[in-house]
Amino acid sequence: MNLWGWxxxxxxxxxxTKLAGYLVPARLMENPRTTRVAGTLTIGLxxxxxxxxxxxxxxxxxxxxxxxxxxAAAVALLLRAPFLVVVLVGAGAAALARLLGAS
Numbered sequence: 001m002n003l004w005g006w007x008x009x010x011x012x013x014x015x016x017t018k019l020a021g022y023l024v025p026a027r028l029m030e031n032p033r034t035t036r037v038a039g040t041l042t043i044g045l046x047x048x049x050x051x052x053x054x055x056x057x058x059x060x061x062x063x064x065x066x067x068x069x070x071x072a073a074a075v076a077l078l079l080r081a082p083f084l085v086v087v088l089v090g091a092g093a094a095a096l097a098r099l100l101g102a103s
Contacts, residue, residue, distance in 0.1 A: 064097070065094040068096070069091065073087070
């Protein structure tokens with residue numbers, strides 16, 4: 001099977017999963033435990049995605065400018081900076097780390 005076949009299968013599975021969500025009873029979705037679990041899973045998935053994208057390149061572990069950007073953005077978040085400022089601080093830290101690493 002070629003790549004387009006796999007893409008179409010993935011689209012169909014995503015669509016069926018979305019439709020299956022409508023079959024879940026409303027009382028289950030209003031349960032506080034379900035809400036807590038859904039929120040916790042979302043945070044965990046986002047944290048793991050961030051860690052994988054920060055510390056890996058292909059199959060290897062790397063420490064580069066992305067780590068500096070993540071640390072700078074975390075500090076900006078701790079200081080309660082607005083989201084746009086957090087993004088700019090992270091981008092600036094990455095640029096500075098790459099500039100210092102290149103020289």
